[in-house]
Amino acid sequence: MGEIFVVVEHRDGELREITQQMLWKANELCQSLSNTLTAVIIGGKDEPFIQELTERADRVIVVEDERLKDFNGDYYKEILYRLIQERHPLLTMIGHTPWGMDFGPPLSIKTGFPIATDCVDILVEDGRLKAVRQIYTGKLFSKVSFKESDGYLITVRSGAFPPDKAGEHKGEVIKQEMPADLPEVGKEFIAFEEAAAGEVDITQADLLVSIGRGIGEEDNVAIAKELADMMGGVLSCSRPVVDKNWLPKYHQVGTSGKSVKPKVYLALGISGAFQHVAGISGAGTIIAVNKDKKAPIFRVADYGVVDDLFKIVDALKERLAA
Numbered sequence: 001m002g003e004i005f006v007v008v009e010h011r012d013g014e015l016r017e018i019t020q021q022m023l024w025k026a027n028e029l030c031q032s033l034s035n036t037l038t039a040v041i042i043g044g045k046d047e048p049f050i051q052e053l054t055e056r057a058d059r060v061i062v063v064e065d066e067r068l069k070d071f072n073g074d075y076y077k078e079i080l081y082r083l084i085q086e087r088h089p090l091l092t093m094i095g096h097t098p099w100g101m102d103f104g105p106p107l108s109i110k111t112g113f114p115i116a117t118d119c120v121d122i123l124v125e126d127g128r129l130k131a132v133r134q135i136y137t138g139k140l141f142s143k144v145s146f147k148e149s150d151g152y153l154i155t156v157r158s159g160a161f162p163p164d165k166a167g168e169h170k171g172e173v174i175k176q177e178m179p180a181d182l183p184e185v186g187k188e189f190i191a192f193e194e195a196a197a198g199e200v201d202i203t204q205a206d207l208l209v210s211i212g213r214g215i216g217e218e219d220n221v222a223i224a225k226e227l228a229d230m231m232g233g234v235l236s237c238s239r240p241v242v243d244k245n246w247l248p249k250y251h252q253v254g255t256s257g258k259s260v261k262p263k264v265y266l267a268l269g270i271s272g273a274f275q276h277v278a279g280i281s282g283a284g285t286i287i288a289v290n291k292d293k294k295a296p297i298f299r300v301a302d303y304g305v306v307d308d309l310f311k312i313v314d315a316l317k318e319r320l321a322a
């Protein structure tokens with residue numbers, strides 16, 4: 001029976017949510033491929049989340065050493081290479097995070113296994129693995145096939161899968177020492193610095209005026225910002241607006257952005273993809289403006305306006321200025 005590895009991501013004794021998301025998908029893949037699920041922890045002594053992982057995997061391999069307490073991509077690459085040589089997993093799932101982006105590609109070179117990066121889904125078709133990636137800034141999904149190999153590596157985009165528990169597991173814990181003969185590593189962990197909070201905190205706002213791709217072009221962002229200011233609200237957005245660099249990432253609502261809980265959420269030109277809507281489940285009143293009456297945002301909106309957003313924004317500004 002084959003094995004699927006999920007490389008556990010953690011910091012300061014806490015699991016990062018990408019780990020639970022990968023475990024959810026790995027569980028599904030294990031069922032269709034009749035594989036077993038192995039969570040691989042590379043960390044310090046007695047990390048506190050080992051028990052939690054036994055409930056989500058068939059096996060938890062723990063390589064522990066105080067030198068592994070903080071992330072070092074070189075150690076990850078070397079240790080994973082050895083584990084892969086030893087256990088021959090069909091698939092190794094890695095978060096598409098700064099960690100995974102650091103050690104994933106070198107691990108692919110070292111093992112000779114093909115890698116698909118930044119994947120939003122993983123499929124099994126005719127018994128073979130395929131990965132789904134987004135292209136053209138998320139407008140199209142592409143299905144990626146792998147060349148025939150003994151093993152495959154996939155880095156998974158954060159938010160692609162739910163973090164929910166799946167399947168019944170009573171994982172066996174296998175503890176291993178850090179191999180004594182690892183080659184000298186070139187990288188050194190110095191410190192972890194939390195990213196700056198950003199100029200606005202959309203999670204604390206009572207009123208959010210949120211713009212999507214329907215805003216059309218960068219120059220139009222100012223029109224929505226003006227409305228938000230006039231209403232005493234804060235500007236937020238969907239992911240394409242961030243991908244196009246029209247607003248900084250800390251404005252983004254959704255699974256790979258922030259979850260928000262305003263009293264009022266005014267969505268302008270947002271279609272209502274589940275990754276966006278998941279971020280507004282805590283909102284009070286949702287008002288959506290979209291020129292497409294079939295847009296999924298209307299399924300979650302308390303009030304909907306089927307019209308051109310610029311017409312509505314102008315009308316609101318006129319009323320507020322009066």
Ligand SMILES: Cc1cc2nc3c(=O)[nH]c(=O)nc-3n(C[C@H](O)[C@H](O)[C@H](O)COP(=O)(O)OP(=O)(O)OC[C@H]3O[C@@H](n4cnc5c(N)ncnc54)[C@H](O)[C@@H]3O)c2cc1C
Nearest residue numbers: 212213214238239254255256257269270271276290291309
């Ligand atoms: C792993 C993963 C994570 C993701 N995380 C997030 C996330 O955190 N947040 C997020 O938002 N998305 C996220 N996405 C992307 C998500 O799937 C959608 O692609 C995205 O939410 C669509 O953004 P949008 O609604 O602005 O754009 P579109 O889907 O292109 O919708 C634009 C809408 O604007 C309307 N429109 C156009 N012009 C006008 C006009 N003049 N007046 C009125 N309406 C108009 C259109 O009818 C359309 O409904 C993620 C995707 C993946 C795969």
